[in-house]
Structures are given as C-alpha cells and as structure tokens.
Amino acid sequence: MSPTETEHQREGPSMPASPSEEDLLHSNLVPPGPSRSQRQYERIGEPAGTSFFQTLIHMLKGNIGTGLLGLPLAVKNAGLVLGPVSLLCMGFIAIHCMKLLVKCSSHLSERVNKPFLSYGEAMHVGLENVSWLRRLAPMGRWTVNLFLIITQLGFCCVYFVFLSDNIKQVVEAANSTTWDCQVNHTNQTEVGGQSFDSRIYMLFFLPAFILLVFTPNLKFLAPLSLLANLVMSFSLVLIYYYSVMNIQLPIDLPKIGKAKDYPLFFGMAIFAFEGIGVVLPLENKMQKPEGFRLVLYVGMGVVTFLYISLGTVGYMCFGDTIAGSITLNLPNCWMYQIVKLLYSFGIFITFALQFYVPAEILILPMVDRVSGRRLKIALDLFMRAMLVIFTCFLAVLIPELDLVISLVGSVSSSFLALIFPPLLELLTFHTDGLSPLVVIKNVVISVLGLIGFITGTYIAIMEIIARNNLPHNQNLTDHFMIQ
Template sequence: MVPWSSLLEAVFHLCSFDPTKATMSTERLRNEDYQDYSSTDASPEESPSEGLGNFSPGAYQRFGESNNTTWFQTLIHLLKGNIGTGLLGLPLAVKNAGILLGPLSLLVIGVVAVHCMGILVKCAHHFCHRLNKPFVDYGDTVMYGLEASPSPWLRNHAHWGRRTVDFFLIVTQLGFCCVYFVFLADNFKQVVEAANRTTNNCHNNETVILTPTMDSRLYMLAFLPFLVLLVFIRNLRVLSIFSLLANMSMLVSLVMIYQFIVQRIPNPSHLPLVASWRTYPLFFGTAIFAFEGIGMVLPLENKMKDPQKFPLILYLGMAIVTVLYISLGSLGYLQFGASIQGSITLNLPNCWLYQSVKLLYSIGIFFTYGLQFYVPAEIIMPFFVSRAPEQCRLLVDLSVRTAMVCLTCFGVERVSIK
C-alpha cells in the first residue's frame, strides 16, 4: 500500500505547489463543502488581518471570459441597481432629518456604504487569490472568512455563515421586487384615474378628483406575465441592454423633476436645520432602502470581462449615486417644504408633461426588476437545477423563476388584502 505521505507529495508535485505551504486542518478535510483547498497557501489558523494585510490588489490576476460584461455595462448595472423607488422618497426623508442633518447624514451613509462595498470586494479578491478560485460569491466570502477566524467554534460553523447571508440576500432582493410590483401598479393606476382631469397647463397645480378604476391588484396581475418573460433572461450581458433603457427613461424623468424643483425655490429660513429625533428613524429607514444596490456588487464583479477595473467603477458609480441622492433630497424638500409627500412625483403638477414622469420612471423600475431578481435567482437556481435530470434542467429553471415572480406578486396582494 502506498503511504499517505507519498501520495500527498505526488499530488502536490503534479499541481506545482509546495506541500509545506498547503497545511490544512482535519475539520476542513472532513467538510464536503471545501473541495478546492488543495491550492491554498495558507492554513485556517492564519488570522484574517494578517491575510488581508499581506494581500496586494495588484497581485490579483483573475481574468474574465470574453463574453462577460464590459466596464461600461457594469457601470450601467451598478447605477441601475442603486437608483430605484427609494430615490423618490428622499425629499420626505430629508424633512424627517432636517435641511442640514439630512444631507449630511446621506453623505455619511453613502461613504459608509461605499467603504463596506470596497471591503467586500477586497475580501473576495483575497480569497480568490488565496484559494486559486476564479471568483467567490457573498456566501463563500463569509464562509471562508469565518473559517480563517481564530475561534474554533466559528471555524466549525462557517457553513452557517454562508447560509445566513444567502437567506438574507434572498429576502432583501425579493423584497425589493415586491416593492416594484406595488410601485408599478400604483403609478399606472394614478395616471389612468387622473387622465380625465389631466391638462396641458403645468402652471396651476389644482387638486384633481380621481376617477376610480380597477383595483391595484389587477394592475399587478397585468404586469405579471411581462415580468415573468423578463426574468427568463439569465445573462447579465443581455440584461445590460434593459438596464441601459431603464437608465435612459429614469434619466429623462429625473431631468424633468430637477427642472421643476430648481425653479423659484422658496426662502428656506423657516425650515428646521435639525428635525425632531422622533422622526430621524424614518429618515434612516428610507435612506438605507435607497442604497439598495449592495446585493449586486459581487455578482457584477464576478461577471466582468476585466475585473481589475471594478474598484474604480464602484467608486465612480457610487459617487454619482450619492450626489444624486443628496441633491434630489435637498432640492425636493426646499421646493415643497412641509407639504412634501411620500413620493416627490405626487407633488408635481397634474399635467401630461409631469404625468409622463411617472410613466417613464415606471418603465425604468420595470426593467430594474430583472436586475434585482438576478441575485436571488443565482442563489436558488443551482439547488433545483442540479437535482433535475439533464434534459429537464431548462424547464426546471424557468419553472422556478416563474414561481418566484408569482411569489413576489401574490405575496404583495395577500398583504394588501389584509
């Protein structure tokens, strides 16, 4: 019988690795989730701080595939993933914090969000370099990080870190999709109900008596088949086309909003610099919801043709997003003051020019649904597809996607019925 030591030396020799650098714990060998540790050059006893301290970003040389997304497509996805329904509620959020504290808090939240995204990408790069993997996802990053912890308990339960992160990512991203269903239904319903009283005169913002139409839940059902077809697109490169369309429609609607709120801004002296502490949690909740793109960071980086450019794209994209959040939130509150509503579109005049803002923004949210849906789909699909026969895998994939879209639709309907 061949001694185990000789067998291990032969394997390491074939893989061109020094066996003295490949020490690993018994727990790792027994864990079936860690099948790719033969290429690591660090033991689990190495502290995370030491590993990250010795890691040089320039040493990370993962190359994407030729059919992956370009830097421009990744930037488009990043912008689209962060600009959603939460943006329209930021003027009310600034009201709940104060005209001074609100913008400052948005800036701090933006800096913290970008810093955390940067740390996440750096940790993912570290484990890719250390384990010789092409990429790692959120769950793997947490799992490998816990396994490198000095605590034996955390090392032995590292797989629960991955499962916990995957669970909360699924809940968060599908929650965004539920909000998109409500936003689409409510905005189209408002436009249809106000159509008889909508004029071409945008100077007089008169109160409009809405003409009742069908229930919002019926509007949700009307959007359901189109969103199902949208999530059948499983390639980020193809989705970038829809992200570009969404960004263009949202850009036009935001330009129209900005050109209205910058005109004849009232004297802000009567606005409080710092609002009551009782309303600050409302600001914080809205602001955190607005920064909704953190779930897209690693999937976008993993699908890049040239991932070395991602940190620059991340900082550029998030700088644009943060400036947009602060400016719209501040100017919207300055323009409408205490009368600002939950969505700034509700404060716009009831004319066709500004009603089109709701339609254009709704088109952008419609296409954003596919991008937000991409993250939970990437987590859930392998579980079902890997257990299906080879000839049925495509059918299983499309069926599970359809069921997940229906869940986001009927879950919202059930809540609204109650």
C-alpha cells in the same frame, strides 16, 4: 436598486449559487472563456473584461433605482439639515464597507488559491479562517445568501407597489390631464372620477411580470435594459428640473425631524445605498481590476451626490406633502405623466434582472433534481410563476411604498451593507495584528447597523399596523398616497 454576485457554475469549494444581475447579464453577453483555472484576468486583466467607463456605468446602474425617488421623504423624516448630513455620513460608511469587501475577498481568494470569491464565499472562508468559528462557516455563507434573497425579493415587492401607485395616477387622472403644467405644489396628481384600490393594479400587473420572468435568457432583455436606463435617466433630469425650479421661498421646514421618524429615514436611506452586491462581480470583470478602487470612489461619489441633492431639493419643493416616491408629487400634465410612464417602464424591465438572483438560488437546485427536459422546463416555469405570485402577495399585504422601502432596507440592506463587511475584515485579518482603532471602528459600524436594523424594523412594522388600522379616507389624507 442592488444586484448581487454569482456563485453558480464555479469551481472551488462546494458552495451554493448566489448569482447576480451583473454576472448573469455578462455571462449571456460574453462568449464562453477559458476554464476557471485559466481565467486569471480578475487580477491581471484581459481584453474580454469591462473597461473603466463600462464598469462605472454598471456601478451607477446598480445603485440608482426606486430608492432614489424615496429619498425626499427620507429627508423629511430626518429634517432638512440632519437628513443631508446623515446621507453624506452614510455615503462615506457605505463606500468604506464596499472597499472592505473587495479587500477581504481579494485577500481570502489568494489564501484559498481561487481567482475570485463572491460575498457568500468570502464569508464562508472568513469564518474558516478563525479556528473556533470554523464549524459556523456554512451557516455564515447561508446567512449572507438568505439576506441576498430577502433583499432581491424586497426589491421586487417595491417594484409592484411603485408601478401600481404611479400607473394608477396616470390612468385615473387621464381625463383631467392637460399639457399645462401649472405649479400647485400639491402632494399628488389630481384624480377625477372613480378611484380603484392600488392592490387591483398590482393584480393587473401580475400576469405581465410572470411572462417577463419566463424570459429564458437575460441576453434577450439586454436591448430593453439599455432602453430602460436611457428613459430612467431622462426622467430623472425632468424630475430634478421641476423640483429645482419650483422650490417655494422662504423655506420654513424643520431642520431636525422627530426622533421617532429617524429609523424610517435609516431604512429608506440604506435601501438606496444597498448596492454592495454589485461590487465583487464588477471588480472581477474589469480589464484592469487594480483600477476598481477609482471606479468605486467616482461612482459612489456621484451616487451620493444624487441622493443628497434629490432628497434635499425634493423635500424643499414639496415640503410636508412629499410622498413615498417623488413621482407621485409631479403635476397633472402630460409631460410629467409621461415621466411616470417612462420610469415605470424602466422599473418593469429591472424587475426581471432583480428577480433572477433569488430565482437562480431557490429554483435551480430544485430543477436539477428532476429528470427529463420537458419536466425541467415545466417545473422551472411553475416555480418562477409561484415566486412572482409570492412577491405580489407580500406587496398586497403592505401597499405603502415608503414603508416597504424602509422595511426592506432595515431588515436586509443593513446587514449586507453595514454589518457584514466590518465583521468580515475582523475575521480575515484577525491574525495580522489589527490595530485597536481598526477593531473599534469596525465594531462601531456593525453596532450602528444593528441598531438601525432593530429600530428601523420595529418602527416600520408599527407604522404598517397603524396605517392599516386607519379608515381609508383618513389614510389618503394623512399619508399623501392614493391607495
């Protein structure tokens, strides 16, 4: 799900790096351009920038991942009617907040005479724009960067859990898997024989992830990243097909879910919508940045449609047996086992792209402090390995896919996608005579994000504690997950 903007190796105010998948991938694929003082294409465009279609593809790529596959369970938590309606409302709010971020960044960059400001820099300059908050400007920048790190490491934890759950099903059901895709509407692939804890599979993948993040340059992963996008798209088509063709009629599902489960819906939904980090880098790299607003509307319109449609049909197909990822509900036949393998491959490659963000923010400053090329390389590889081990450790502590998604979404995505952008608009235009309606609107969005953060985090933590206290067999039955 969602990469962020880069602040590394830029001229301007002294601000720490905050790189992104999009920035890092582009920076390694596009030849070095003119100096920063000459690069005005962010506002006037140049041939080296991305086209409308390329930017649209990157927008879709930055918003579609594991979060999409968890939305059927999110709809279950909210209800068959309330869930899709809430996703639609959240989509409108998310698009609006993305537009606010682009608007504020452009306005503030002109004020400080820079062609581009990243998310962290925009918050820094925005706080400096208010005299009595000026001393808090560095703290605001670091707060944004902190939530970016939490979000990206959270994505990596989700990838550990996702891969372990899906590969576990494929491996342990291999002996009983056939080419006959019978519709049984069960919650998961039937596993015959001995079943191992999913944490063992996480440890099995750990060396592979460590070797993956040792890749010295993201341009080497570009072909694999393209292949990953293709196989994930193909897998989604098959998942849609199965879900639509096997909806059970009549549909007798609750229209409105339990109130105590709605915060879990919020966390999973905002986790899926948290693609705000790709907005500024993509706008910055367009040939014609003035066309980015159309990219935003079209791209996020498609994303919102995918979220609502898969969340709804997935829940209608599997009902109360829906798992933390809809792939875990697919039948025990080779076609859909291959779907799990293909999507898992895509997520595996995406891990390196998501990992680059916290690695560049946390590791690069430490490496720059040592001298000697060999020592720098050794320290860089060591720190990368330790950071991957740390994410694996967190995933082992919480091996529940739906709860990891909800917790990450509630803790960090709510701040980046809902709370910070409206506050940034208030900081940016506070001297320009904002209307009372605009102020009220921004305060309401931020307060809703804050309420979602508090309630979603609390409920997710309580659910994690409750599930860990359940007997192993009961946990399998009650939560439809093979652990």
